[in-house]
Structures are given as structure tokens and as C-alpha cells.
Amino acid sequence: MAEQIEQKRLLVTEVPGPRSKEIAARRDEAVAAGVSSGVHAYIERGSGAILVDADGNHLLDLGSGIAVTSVGHAHPAVAAAIAAQALDFNHTCFMVTPYEEYVAVAEALNELTPGDHAKRTALFNSGAEAVENAVKVARLATGRTAVVAFDHAYHGRTNLTMALTAKNMPYKDRFGPFAPEVYRMPMSYPLRDGGRSGAEAAADVISQIEVQIGAENLAAILIEPIQGEGGFIVPAPGFLPALSEWATANGVVFIADEVQTGFCRTGSWFACDDEGVVPDLITTAKGIAAGMPLAAVTGRQELMDAVHAGGLGGTYGGNPVATAAALASIGVMRDEDLAARARHIGEIITARFGALKAELGSIAEVRGRGAMIAIELVKPGTLEPDAALAKAVVASCAAEGVLTLSCGSYGNVVRLLPALVISDELLADGLDVLEAALRANC
Numbered sequence: 001m002a003e004q005i006e007q008k009r010l011l012v013t014e015v016p017g018p019r020s021k022e023i024a025a026r027r028d029e030a031v032a033a034g035v036s037s038g039v040h041a042y043i044e045r046g047s048g049a050i051l052v053d054a055d056g057n058h059l060l061d062l063g064s065g066i067a068v069t070s071v072g073h074a075h076p077a078v079a080a081a082i083a084a085q086a087l088d089f090n091h092t093c094f095m096v097t098p099y100e101e102y103v104a105v106a107e108a109l110n111e112l113t114p115g116d117h118a119k120r121t122a123l124f125n126s127g128a129e130a131v132e133n134a135v136k137v138a139r140l141a142t143g144r145t146a147v148v149a150f151d152h153a154y155h156g157r158t159n160l161t162m163a164l165t166a167k168n169m170p171y172k173d174r175f176g177p178f179a180p181e182v183y184r185m186p187m188s189y190p191l192r193d194g195g196r197s198g199a200e201a202a203a204d205v206i207s208q209i210e211v212q213i214g215a216e217n218l219a220a221i222l223i224e225p226i227q228g229e230g231g232f233i234v235p236a237p238g239f240l241p242a243l244s245e246w247a248t249a250n251g252v253v254f255i256a257d258e259v260q261t262g263f264c265r266t267g268s269w270f271a272c273d274d275e276g277v278v279p280d281l282i283t284t285a286k287g288i289a290a291g292m293p294l295a296a297v298t299g300r301q302e303l304m305d306a307v308h309a310g311g312l313g314g315t316y317g318g319n320p321v322a323t324a325a326a327l328a329s330i331g332v333m334r335d336e337d338l339a340a341r342a343r344h345i346g347e348i349i350t351a352r353f354g355a356l357k358a359e360l361g362s363i364a365e366v367r368g369r370g371a372m373i374a375i376e377l378v379k380p381g382t383l384e385p386d387a388a389l390a391k392a393v394v395a396s397c398a399a400e401g402v403l404t405l406s407c408g409s410y411g412n413v414v415r416l417l418p419a420l421v422i423s424d425e426l427l428a429d430g431l432d433v434l435e436a437a438l439r440a441n442c
């Protein structure tokens with residue numbers, strides 16, 4: 001078995017160190033400039049919440065590769081499942097000759113996702129691909145074309161998902177024209193919408209849908225239950241249930257994009273569970289397979305099975321190695337009750353930065369759920385976003401060997417997405433570094 005790496009942050013050079021800089025110089029000559037990286041430390045190994053770079057620095061990873069390695073880097077059970085499957089066979093294409101692992105992942109998703117109705121699942125490679133396919137299913141099943149997405153939404157970088165994504169830079173700028181029949185609606189964003197209730201915010205959306213689109217033309221409402229890239233925006237309670245109820249009453253497919261929130265991240269299997277919302281279709285990816293490319297659309301049997309045979313698929317979707325990784329990851333989440341760990345992590349982070357908010361006027365809000373918590377930064381005494389501050393805080397943390405991520409439509413949110421297996425001690429170390437970075441830069 002691979003050597004387990006001590007779960008401790010340790011810097012032996014500056015970050016990035018000389019060896020990483022050598023590789024970075026090669027990268028500049030080889031990799032397209034449009035593909036960028038946050039921290040130029042080149043990673044060689046990882047375990048749990050620690051990544052070891054090419055210079056031997058042990059970095060504390062509080063971003064998990066954007067909410068992917070929820071069971072930790074190179075979890076032994078997942079690594080063993082990947083290795084075993086790789087030795088058996090790597091690919092057949094499920095559409096050519098199938099295999100049991102695909103079926104088992106579909107069974108697991110049908111069981112774990114919200115609602116006890118009959119469900120079916122199709123597997124894909126990326127979150128964006130899952131979202132595209134959910135929209136395909138909704139359009140075919142309803143015979144309607146319009147899709148509603150929200151302010152601050154992020155759904156991917158393919159043509160349709162660029163159209164569904166709200167933010168221009170860096171995702172959409174000069175990449176158009178974008179797919180038609182996408183309508184953007186205001187998101188419930190309590191910090192910035194005057195604290196409207198969920199019911200008020202939903203009523204506004206519904207009235208705009210009726211005026212601008214007409215329910216009879218609307219195939220789907222697509223929403224992240226907690227927005228990820230948009231800034232960890234948690235809608236006011238009641239917003240999601242009201243939209244979901246209206247969708248059901250009007251024959252509109254309610255699609256929850258749980259690519260970032262899913263798989264124990266928010267302290268439940270899925271964020272929809274927290275408000276008792278049962279989506280018609282749910283998209284998942286990221287945490288599902290600990291880093292192997294896998295994504296899924298799971299939904300009501302009558303919607304999913306409306307699609308003709310051969311209408312859904314792809315060469316690699318539900319690859320055997322990725323599905324083996326998913327089954328192992330789901331097993332770890334169950335066995336180690338990582339949903340409970342996520343809630344515990346959330347309490348620790350929220351308590352720490354909630355207290356700091358009282359001291360630092362730059363912290364407008366500490367929000368999120370479970371192990372998905374963010375700090376929104378502003379010019380003190382205003383709601384004016386302070387993106388430069390967020391950037392400086394993330395950079396200060398990286399220099400100390402702690403990886404955090406920024407996000408938000410205005411780039412002014414620092415977010416934490418630690419592995420759910422992180423120890424309290426290691427988390428506290430990372431939070432000490434983040435607190436010092438906030439104090440130093442605010």
C-alpha cells in the first residue's frame with residue numbers, strides 16, 4: 001500500500017519552490033495559456049487533506065480540488081478499488097458491452113438521492129455534461145424548450161452550460177454565441193437582496209417566469225441548492241420548496257444541480273435533503289468518485305425513460321474505473337458517516353469566523369452549510385465587494401502552505417471545502433493561518 005503521508009503542514013521551501021518553478025517554466029511553453037492554476041505548486045503525492053509538492057512541501061488542502069476529494073486524497077479503499085479495476089479492465093464503452101459497476105452506481109444513486117419514487121440514472125464524465133443531459137431529458141419529456149437559470153449560477157463551460165452560467169469573466173467572454181432559450185431569474189441572496197424571505201423571492205421569480213416565458217413553454221428550472229462558484233449563496237429558507245412546488249404544479253421539471261453540494265458536503269447526502277426538497281432530476285459529479293471523472297443524472301423514472309434508446313450516452317460515461325472509485329467512495333462516506341463529519345467541520349469553521357466577523361468590518365457574512373463555508377469580504381461599513389482583499393487572503397494562505405479558493409460573481413468570497421476526513425487539529429491549523437491572513441490583510 002502507498003505510504004501514508006503525515007497529516008501535518010510543513011514547508012521546506014517557499015511556495016512555489018524551485019522544482020515547481022522549473023516545471024512551471026516548461027508549462028508556459030507547453031500548456032495553453034487559457035488553462036490557468038491558482039497556486040503554482042506542482043503536486044506529486046497526496047493523502048487525506050495533505051498534498052506534497054515537487055519541492056517536498058506538505059500543503060494543507062482546504063479546497064479538495066473544488067469539492068472533489070471529500071473522502072481525502074488517495075483514500076486507501078478508493079485507491080485499492082481503482083487499482084483492482086484497472087487490472088481487470090479499463091474500458092468497454094457501456095453502450096457496446098456493459099458491466100456491473102455502472103449498474104451498481106445507478107442503484108446507489110437511485111437509493112441515496114432525495115425522494116422514494118421510482119428513479120433511473122445515466123452516467124457521464126463531467127458536471128457540465130450531466131447538466132446538459134438533464135436539460136435534454138427535461139426538454140424531451142415535456143416537449144417544451146425554455147430553461148430557467150439564476151443570477152450567480154455556475155453550471156459549466158460547454159456551450160449550453162456557458163449559457164446557463166451567469167458570470168461573464170472568465171467563463172463566457174467572447175465565447176458566444178450561446179445556446180438560446182435560457183432565461184435568467186433573480187436568486188435569493190439574503191445579504192444582497194434586502195433580506196427578502198424565501199417566499200417573497202420565489203414569488204418574484206414565479207411572476208417573472210409567467211410574464212417573460214409562460215409556464216407552458218418552460219421545460220425546467222435549474223438551480224444549485226447552494227450556489228458554488230457564485231459565492232456559496234444560501235437562498236433564504238422556503239425559496240427552494242416554493243419553486244419546486246410551483247414547478248410540480250405547472251409540469252415544469254425541477255432540476256437540482258448538486259455537482260458541488262452533493263455527497264455529504266453540506267452535512268446530508270444532498271443539500272436538497274436539508275429543506276425536504278425532492279427534485280425531479282438531480283445532477284451529481286465531483287465528490288461522487290474522489291477525483292475520477294464521473295457524473296450522473298438521476299431522476300424520476302417516467303422522465304428519464306421518456307428518452308428513446310440510444311438518446312443518452314457517450315464513449316466514456318460511467319467508465320469502469322470511475323464507477324469502481326464511486327462505489328468505494330460511497331462506501332467510505334457511509335462507513336465513516338462523513339455527513340456527520342461535514343456538520344462538525346461546519347460548526348468549527350462557523351464559530352471561528354462568526355466571532356471574527358464581530359471584529360473585522362471587512363467580513364460581511366460567514367455562510368454556507370456543513371463543510372462548505374465561505375467568507376464574503378467587503379469594504380468596511382458597505383456592501384461594496386472587495387475582490388482584492390479576497391485575492392490577497394488566498395495568496396497569503398498559499399504562501400503559508402494552506403490552499404483555499406476564492407469565488408463569487410464579484411470575486412470577493414473566500415471559500416473552504418476541506419476533505420470531510422480532516423482531523424480537528426489539522427483543520428484548526430488551517431483556520432489559524434486563514435485568520436492570520438484575514439487580520440493581516442483587512
Ligand code: PLZ
Nearest residue numbers: 066126127128154155156228257259260
Ligand atoms: N455545476 C454546481 O460547481 C463545477 C468549476 C471549475 P465540471 N464547478 C467547478 C472551473 O472553473 O471550471 C460545477 C459546479 C456546478 C456544474 C459544474 C461543472 O462541472 O465537472 O467542471 O464540468
